[in-house]
Every structure is written in C-alpha cells, then in structure tokens.
Amino acid sequence: MSPAGRATLQRCLPPLVGLSSLVLILAAVEILIRVGLINRFIVPLPSEVAASFGRVIVEEDILHRFLLTAWECLAAGILLTVFGIAIGALLHRVLLLRLACETWVAAMASAPLVLAYPLFLALFGRNSLTIILLAFVAGLAPVILKTIEGLSATRGVLINVGRSFKLTPAQQFWKIYFPSALPTIFVGIRLGLIFALINVVGVEFLINFGGLGQLINDLAERYDLPGTYAAICFVVLVSVVFFVATERAERWLTSAA
C-alpha cells in the first residue's frame, strides 16, 4: 500500500470502527428485542425508532418547536452576551468591585441555579420569559469570568500604544481591550450558550412548555416509545450541531486573532 493510502486508512479507520460499533450495538439490541430478551414495551425496536422520525417531524410540528427553542436560546444568548460582557468589563475596570465580587460570580457558576425553576414559574408564570430568564441566569457566570480573564490578559504594549495615542477610556476599551479579549470572551459566550441550550431544553421538558423539551415530555406521557426515543435523538442531534457550530466559530476567531 502506498504511503498516501496508508495515511488515509489510518485517518478513516478509527471513525469507521466507532460508527460500525454503534451500528453493531443497535443491531444487537434489535435482535435481543425480537427474540424477547429485552422487553419491547420498555425499549422500542431501533428500526421502529428510525421509522418514527418522519412521523415525529411531520405530525408533531417539529419545525415550529425547533424555532421556538432556537428563539429562546437566541434571546437568552443576547441577554447573557450584553449583560455578561458589561458586568465583566465593569468588574475589570473597578478593581475593588472585582476583588469583592469575582468569587461570588465563580460561586454562582457552581450553584445549581436551574433548580430555581419553580421560583421563576411563580415569579414570571409558565411562559417563554421564565425559560429565557432561567437560561440567562444559568449562562451568565462564564461570560463574566471569561470577559474579566480576556480583558486582564491584554498585553501591556498594546495598552501603552493606546496611551501614546492619548485614547479616551472608551476608545481604549473598544480599540485595544475589547479586540484583544474577544477570543477569550467568545469562549465564555460559547459556554454560556451551551448552558443556555441545556437549560432551555431542560426547563421546557420540566414545565411541559415550549419547543423540543416539551415534545419529549408529550411523547413520553402518551407512552409513544419510538416517538420519545426519536425526539430524544433529534434533540441530541440539534445540541451536537449547535456545539460543533460554536466550536468552529471559536476556532475561527482564535486563529484570526
């Protein structure tokens, strides 16, 4: 085999093995269910799950649900970007405030804030606002922390260049600090968006309201097993695509910086 062919084989073989293993596991589950070793009223046939994708997409108005979930994520994303960067910049600018509050923000990142969803339900009602605000609160801490980290890592020589041009504080921020910190800030925004997506879908599922999360709850309550599994696969697919897209954007931004 030529070196190029060997390199291609080395590159493609592991993903192929991974994919084949997945297919083999699904085939084994299909066989075990068909011979009665796994109860089909607990685990549906993988072939039934695959066949129910079309039904779920058409009958359950999945496009509308997807758009609703996407809108809630987008709204939460905009909120956490604007407030996260603003609070991060403020904490970076006012040292005393940063020393007083940064540990609190870090503690907030480790608190299970999503558990407060009944509180948000009582405060704002069972609607999209509750979901958006909860996703915003859950995703805020990483944006703040990464903004502080990015702004603090601005190279001294760049700051001195700004000073030598007698830039105003606002110009210094927008022309020096912000572009320099942007890749790190984006890492925070990406983390915040992932938290937002997790919380949006999770709260939709828990309060049985909204888009894709509610779909899973609906199908499970109807005991539509193949549909439930198909909807779960769909949500997993959406979150993987979302994760990959934000990861690519982060890589592009980091390489461009």
Added chain:
Amino acid sequence: MADVGRLTRAPARAGRAKPWQLPVALLRGAIVLTALVAWQIMAISGWFYGDVVPTLQLIGAALVKLLSTRDFYWNLWVTVDEVAAGLLIGGISGLVAGLVIGANKFIARAFEPYIYYLGPTPKIIFFPVMIMWFGIGAGSKVAMGAVSCFFPIALNVAAGMRQIDAVLIKVGHSFRANPWQMAIKIYMPAMRHPIINGIRLGLGVALIGTLLAETKISNRGIGFLVIQAYANFNMPQMYAILIVLFVLAIGANTLVARLGGLDTVKSR
C-alpha cells in the same frame, strides 16, 4: 456547574493584598446590605403578587423552621444517597472509560467524539427513558446522576492521561515497574488533578440531574420538597430550601476542590 475558567489573579501580590482586605470586606457588606434592603422594599411594596417576594423575616423564619425539622434532614439524606450512588456508578464508569480512551489513541479516535459531543447535551431529556428502565423510585434518579457525571469524568480522565509527562512514564519503565505499580506510582499521582476536577464537575452535574429528576416525579428528596413548596405556594419555604441547597452545593464544590488541591493549582 461546568469548569468556566480560572479566577484571574488580583494585581496585588499575596503579601501586599492586606491593604485591600478592609475596603473589600466593607464593599461586600455594603452590597449584601443593599441587596437585603432592596429585597425588603420589594416585599413590602406590593409590586408583586402577595407572597411571591416574602419579607426577610418570613424567609428567616422558614429557614429556621426548615433546619429544625427532621423531615428536611431525612429528605436531604435521600438526595445525598442518590447523588452519592450516581456519582459512584457514573464516576467508576467514567474513570474506566477515560483510562481506556486516554491510553489508546486508536480507541480515542474511534469513540471519544461520541463522549465529547454527547457531554454538553441536556441530560434531563433522558429521564423518560430512565423511568422506563428503572421505575419511578430512587433507581431512575441514581441513573440520572450517573449519566450526568459520566461524561465530564471520562473526558477529564482521558485528557489527564494524555497530559502525563512522558519522562515520568520512562522513569517507571526504567525501574521495571509492573502495570499495577505504573498505575499506582505513576499514572494515578500524575492524574490526581484531572481526576479531582472531573469528580468536582461530575458532582455538580450529578446533583443537578438527580434534583431535577426529583422535581419531575418523586415523593422524597430535596427536589420533591422544592416542587411541593411550589405546589402549596409556600414561597418562604421554597426560598429557604433553595438557599440551603445553593450553600450546600457551593460548599461541596469548594470542599472537593480544596481536598484535591485544585485551589492551589489555580492560584499558581
């Protein structure tokens, strides 16, 4: 509860940080006081529906009542039990998966993408499946905790395994260490921080997974108490439970980090 980065180092050096301590403490006190006063004004202003924002006295009384009832500690124990079982099952599976993936490049390239991309998905959507498999009792909550913590632990262990200094491994081989000695004397000490970090992250998500499952369908545990307080519209009790829960979660997170020496790593 993800690893969202490190606290940036304050500009003042440790030895010279003392002049900041008093102003920082005063500012913190002022912020807390302002927040409490603002809360009290909101509570007595009538801007919100009755009881949605209770007064500080009511929340304080609910907190005292909560902490002095046996029922709370029993439910807390149930949750701790479920989280611990979930962490144990998910942690051991994650550790094994991480070790296997981290030790073998071929296996890593074949299977790590699945773990990497499944990691950030919302795990609560698997709860209907867990109910089918393990019933509506503690089993489904333990399973939620285990599924939640498996991914961060596996990914951290795999990453930690790859970061071990090659010199340390060579030293082990040059002393003709057997696989067990290599694991105990070289790999595990070198991977202490990634493992502890994985457990810290895993603990956080296992707690969230278990508690959310308890709020969805359960008749015991802290999650059940939260949703019961909501159902009875007992807002002071709900605030009290959430305060205790957040304090416990943040405390557990800090404790694991301290025990594992992560705080010293971060400040280096």
